[in-house]
Amino acid sequence: xxxxxxxxxxxxxxxxxxxxxxxxxxxxxxxxxxxxxxxxxxxxxxxxxxxxxxxxxxxxxxxxxxxxxxxxxxxxxxxxxxxxxxxxxxxxxxxxxxxxxxxxxxxxxxxxxxxxxxxxxxxxxxxxxxxxxxxxxxxxxxxxxxxxxxxxxxxxxxxxxxxxxx
Amino acid sequence: xxxxxxxxxxxxxxxxxxxxxxxxxxxxxxxxxxxxxxxxxxxxxxxxxxxxxxxxxxxxxxxxxxxxxxxxxxxxxxxxxxxxxxxxxxxxxxxxxxxxxxxxxxxxxxxxxxxxxxxxxxxxxxxxxxxxxxxxxxxxxxxxxxxxxxxxxxxxxxxxxxxxxxxxxxxxxxxxxxxxxxxxxxxxxxxxxxxxxxxxxxxxxxxxxxxxxxxxxxxxxxxxxxxxxxxxxxxxxxxxxxxxxxxxxxxxxxxxxxxxxxxxxxxxxxxxxxxxxxxxxxxxxxxxxxxxxxxxxxxxxxxxxxxxxxxxxxxxxxxxxxxxxxxxxxxxxxxxxxxxxxxxxxxxxxxxxxxxxxxxxxxxxxxxxxxxxxxxxxxxxxxxxxxxxxxxxxxxxxxxxxxxxxxxxxxxxxxxxxxxxxxxxxxxxxxxxxxxxxxxxxxxxxxxxxxxxxxxxxxxxxxxxxxxxxxxxxxxxxxxxxxxxxxxxxxxxxxxxxxxxxxxxxxxxxxxxxxxxxxxxxxxxxxxxxxxxxxxxxxxxxxxxxxxxx
Numbered sequence: 001x002x003x004x005x006x007x008x009x010x011x012x013x014x015x016x017x018x019x020x021x022x023x024x025x026x027x028x029x030x031x032x033x034x035x036x037x038x039x040x041x042x043x044x045x046x047x048x049x050x051x052x053x054x055x056x057x058x059x060x061x062x063x064x065x066x067x068x069x070x071x072x073x074x075x076x077x078x079x080x081x082x083x084x085x086x087x088x089x090x091x092x093x094x095x096x097x098x099x100x101x102x103x104x105x106x107x108x109x110x111x112x113x114x115x116x117x118x119x120x121x122x123x124x125x126x127x128x129x130x131x132x133x134x135x136x137x138x139x140x141x142x143x144x145x146x147x148x149x150x151x152x153x154x155x156x157x158x159x160x161x162x163x164x165x166x
Numbered sequence: 167x168x169x170x171x172x173x174x175x176x177x178x179x180x181x182x183x184x185x186x187x188x189x190x191x192x193x194x195x196x197x198x199x200x201x202x203x204x205x206x207x208x209x210x211x212x213x214x215x216x217x218x219x220x221x222x223x224x225x226x227x228x229x230x231x232x233x234x235x236x237x238x239x240x241x242x243x244x245x246x247x248x249x250x251x252x253x254x255x256x257x258x259x260x261x262x263x264x265x266x267x268x269x270x271x272x273x274x275x276x277x278x279x280x281x282x283x284x285x286x287x288x289x290x291x292x293x294x295x296x297x298x299x300x301x302x303x304x305x306x307x308x309x310x311x312x313x314x315x316x317x318x319x320x321x322x323x324x325x326x327x328x329x330x331x332x333x334x335x336x337x338x339x340x341x342x343x344x345x346x347x348x349x350x351x352x353x354x355x356x357x358x359x360x361x362x363x364x365x366x367x368x369x370x371x372x373x374x375x376x377x378x379x380x381x382x383x384x385x386x387x388x389x390x391x392x393x394x395x396x397x398x399x400x401x402x403x404x405x406x407x408x409x410x411x412x413x414x415x416x417x418x419x420x421x422x423x424x425x426x427x428x429x430x431x432x433x434x435x436x437x438x439x440x441x442x443x444x445x446x447x448x449x450x451x452x453x454x455x456x457x458x459x460x461x462x463x464x465x466x467x468x469x470x471x472x473x474x475x476x477x478x479x480x481x482x483x484x485x486x487x488x489x490x491x492x493x494x495x496x497x498x499x500x501x502x503x504x505x506x507x508x509x510x511x512x513x514x515x516x517x518x519x520x521x522x523x524x525x526x527x528x529x530x531x532x533x534x535x536x537x538x539x540x541x542x543x544x545x546x547x548x549x550x551x552x553x554x555x556x557x558x559x560x561x562x563x564x565x566x567x568x569x570x571x572x573x574x575x576x577x578x579x580x581x582x583x584x585x586x587x588x589x590x591x592x593x594x595x596x597x598x599x600x601x602x603x604x605x606x607x608x609x610x611x612x613x614x615x616x617x618x619x620x621x622x623x624x625x626x627x628x629x630x631x632x633x634x635x636x637x638x639x640x641x642x643x644x645x646x647x648x649x650x651x652x653x654x655x656x657x658x659x660x661x662x663x664x665x666x667x668x669x670x671x672x673x674x675x676x677x678x679x680x681x682x683x684x685x686x687x688x689x690x691x692x693x694x695x696x697x698x699x700x701x702x703x704x705x706x707x708x709x710x711x712x713x714x715x716x
Contacts, residue, residue, distance in 0.1 A: 007357070026343065031335060038342050045349045052357035075356060078305050082349055085312050089342055092319055096335060099326045110332050115405075 007051045015051065018044030031097040031107040035090060042086040049079035172221050176230040176243045178214045179253055179296035182207045187289035194282030201268050204285045208261040208292065215254040222250040223691065227698075227708040229302070238366060238714045242302030246705055247695035248499060249299045252428055255503050256299070259420050259510050260292045262674045266514055267413035269666025270521075283320065291317035291417070298425050302709060304352050304362040307429065311348065311393070315341050318422060321414045322406060329409045337406035344392040351385040358382065365709035368436045368702055369716060376441075383438045390433065394426025396484055397454040400477045404461060407476075408469035412517025415469065419476050420510030424502050427483045431498065434487055435699040436706075447488030448578050452585050455481030459592040468516045468526040468604065471596055472509070475552065478589055479505055485582050486567050489574050495696035497566035500689060504551075504563040504681055511548040511674040515541065518663055518671060519604065531604035532612025540668060542605045544675050549601065551678050553594035559681040564590055566689065 018040045025037025053075035058065035060073035097107045104110065186207030193199040221228055227246035231237060245253065267284065294314025301307040319341070323334035356362055358378050359370040371379055388399070395403040403423070407415050434442065458478025465471045483505070486498025518541055520526045523534065535542040554560040564586060571583040603612070681688060698704050706715070 026339065034339055038339070038346075041343075041346050045346050045353070048350060048353040049356075052353040054357075074362075075353070078352070078356075078362075081305075081309065085309075085316075085345075088316065089338075092316070093338060093342075096323065096331060096338065099323075100331050100335070103326075103328050103331065109335050110328070 011047055011051045015044045015047040018047065029108050031093070031100055031109055034109075035093045035097060038093065039086070039090055042082070042090075046079050046083055049075045049082070172217070172225075173228045173230045175214050175217060176228050176245050176300060177232065179211045179218075179257065179300065180243075180293050182210045182214070183289040183293035183296065187286040187293065190285040190289060191282075194286075197271070197282075200282070200285045204264055204289060205261070205268075207289060208257060208264055211257040211292065211296065212254070212261055215250060215257045218245045218250040219247075219254050221245075222247050223694070226704050229709050237711055238361065238363060241306050242363060242365070242709055243300045243306075244302040244364075244705065244709055245300055246708075247691065247698055248428070248431065251499070251503065251691065251695060252299045252424070253296060255506050256295050256421050256424075257292070258677065259506055259674070260288075260295070260417060262670045262677070263413050263417045263420075263510065263514070264288060265673075266416070266517070266667050266670035267411075269664040269668075269670060270411075270413060270517070284324070287317045287320045288417075290314075291321065295421055295425060299428060302364055304355060304364060304367070308345070308348050308352060311425070312345060314422065314425070315345065318418060322410045322418070324411055324414065333406040333409045336402055340392065340402040344389050347385060347392075348389040351382060351389060354378075354382050354385065363709070364432070364436055365706045366714075368439075368706055371437055372440060379438065380441060383433070383441060383443070386433055386437075387430065387443070390426045390429040391450070392426070394423050394430060394480055394484075395454075395477050396426075396450050396480055397457050397477070400454065400458065400480070403477055404470055404473035407473045408467065412514065412520060416510045416513035416517065419472070419513045420506045423476065423480055424483075424506050427480065427487075427498070427502055430484070431487055431495065431699065434490065435495065436702055439490075439700075439702065442488070442490035444488055444490060444576075445578060447484060448582055451481045451484035451488055452582055453481075454478065454484060455585055455589040459589045459596065462596040463592055463599075465596075466528045468519060468528060468531075468600060469513070471528075471600060472512050472516055475593055475596065476509055478593070479509070479552070481589070482564065482567055482586060485586060486570060489570050489579065491570060491574060492693070492696045492700050493570035493573060494567070495699055496689070496692040497563065497570045499692040499695055500566055501563040503688065503692070504559045504678070507674065507677045507681060508548055508551045508560060511544070511671065511678055512552060514667075514671040514674055515545045515548060518667060519545075521667075522663055523604075528600060528603045530612060530616050532607045532615075533605075533609035535605040536608070538663075540672075541663075544671055545605065546601065548675050548678065549597040551675075551682075553597055554590045555594070557682060559678055559685060562682065562685045562689070 022037040022040030022042075022044060025033050025040065028034060028037070053072040055071070057071035058069045060070040060076075100109070101107045186203050189203045190200045193203070218228060222245050227244055228250075229245075230243045232241045232243060235241075267288070271284075291314050294310050294312070294317060296310075297313060298307055298310030301310050319334065319338050322337055323330050352362060355367065355371075358374050359367060361367060361370060371382075392399040392402075407418055410418065434447075455478050458474050458476075458481060462471045462474035462478060465474060479501075483498045483501050486494040486496075486501060488494070516526055518538075519531070519534065522538055522541065523531055525531060551558040551560045554564045568583050568586060571579045571586070
């Protein structure tokens with residue numbers, strides 16, 4: 001059990017820093033930056049496992065050291081799995097970015113067509129065909145409620161509010 | 167006691183598809199062999215899952231410690247009533263969708279197009295789904311999620327067209343973020359308790375600082391709510407699902423969100439029974455239902471309407487879970503079973519509509535009832551089932567949840583009861599709109615309406631051109647069938663439906679009706695499963711021997 005041990009503050013700060021920087025990059029529009037951000041987040045999370053494993057110790061091989069001086073092997077096994085998975089993910093995302101670049105000459109994630117239409121409607125203050133303008137007071141709440149699920153596409157897409165799509 | 171070889175069957179729902187994936191990859195040049203391997207692997211999974219349901223029901227949870235590690239160490243696979251039921255339903259769904267996909271490939275009448283990677287990827291997806299349901303520890307659950315997500319990334323971007331890449335990117339990035347959060351949560355759980363085994367956690371989490379437990383619970387809840395597409399973490403779903411190939415969307419819609427729901431059920435009952443977070447979960451369920459269904463009402467594309475109803479109906483399941491009573495849990499489990507089948511059936515039908523008419527936009531569809539009566543009957547049955555028209559399983563599932571809500575009887579629970587009824591009516595409205603436009607009105611009416619809208623838009627402004635290009639692009643991408651990437655198929659927009667596709671869809675719809683007919687026994691089963699969940703006892707005692715139960 002490692003519950004009573006104080007965690008290593010340096011590792012916590014490193015993990016927090018990596019995850020924070022990674023999150024900022026993920027918000028970017030360029031897919032390569034998003035990939036970089038996800039890599040940083042992945043490394044930050046991996047660092048957290050070093051914290052979760054408790055104090056550092058001897059290599060956990062049977063017989064190489066007394067059991068109570070070994071470091072906890074379980075989080076290491078878990079984080080190795082996580083690292084392998086994130087390696088494959090990054091490979092896939094890079095392929096995706098390359099394909100995007102092949103198709104559109106840029107790795108910027110394009111706008112969602114539906115989202116663009118909704119943005120245009122909002123700009124032109126258009127109503128849907130079924131909307132009855134006689135019911136003035138309910139307009140805003142109605143429109144908001146209807147649009148909400150479609151509009152936010154995750155932070156990376158919603159970012160440039162003023163930007164005209166294409 | 168149970169036969170001693172039965173627990174050895176527990177890993178097979180994971181192993182068979184993985185083996186099948188390896189074989190289909192090896193035989194990628196021979197589509198016939200690929201089909202045979204995939205179908206036999208998934209049939210095997212259905213058989214094993216059915217056996218596990220019977221065994222779990224009659225002899226209690228079937229547990230296997232993989233590799234015979236000593237008990238609290240190593241990886242446990244557990245098939246209790248809930249997970250074996252989920253496994254059975256999901257394997258039936260994956261098998262039927264596979265048959266649909268094969269039918270679609272054959273109807274494209276060239277054997278090269280159903281890309282060689284479809285079968286291996288699809289089998290890996292089912293292995294991941296099975297692993298997530300059977301996982302007896304948090305980290306293996308994570309691995310199950312990753313296996314199925316990775317396969318889903320490949321499937322959702324199949325062909326690599328502009329639209330699929332765009333929507334796939336959103337999907338991949340959202341999923342990756344939630345996976346990272348899951349890892350953070352696991353690290354936290356391990357640091358706080360020194361274990362990731364679910365049975366052990368259910369004992370140890372009760373003993374740690376409640377504030378820490380709450381943080382862990384909320385983090386895990388966020389992760390699973392993203393997977394399950396609970397509002398406000400649902401925006402990725404209607405954005406990414408509609409562009410994928412029909413069988414892929416169908417299996418995603420049927421299964422992937424329900425795995426999130428399953429994980430929430432498991433977590434709320436086994437790990438954090440002392441903290442039901444009722445108000446929070448009920449509010450999330452309320453918002454998911456209402457906002458989801460308003461989205462569906464406002465859409466004009468069939469696939470998007472279905473995606474939004476999918477989000478909306480996740481709210482029902484969350485409603486049952488949030489009540490934290492046996493009846494609520496049983497209702498939620500029944501609803502999951504019902505919803506997996508009916509939602510998959512509807513997406514398969516929308517795939518048929520897309521092939522038959524060349525579009526799924528309600529503005530252009532018309533006259534399907536006359537042109538394709540079988541298709542129309544299938545849609546009608548499935549749509550009525552989803553909206554909860556008596557005596558369909560959708561009605562029974564909703565009644566179960568409403569009764570559970572009334573039993574709890576808090577003001578918020580009553581609000582949820584009313585919202586559930588309203589959502590059901592709005593679902594009926596949204597699907598009736600589809601029926602009257604796509605199926606009922608004549609083709610001539612549809613054309614006249616389409617021209618009229620085009621005129622109005624044309625006078626509007628140049629933005630119409632933009633919209634039109636996007637639409638054309640979207641359709642072109644959708645036309646490019648399962649694979650290829652090059653939208654060559656645009657010229658031949660309407661393609662015949664193969665008997666296999668219709669058969670698979672009909673079977674899927676019929677499964678929904680079987681649930682209706684077998685509702686009595688199934689409800690009794692989910693009730694027993696819910697009793698197990700609330701008592702936690704058979705799970706913990708069968709996973710952990712007395713000596714390590716601390």
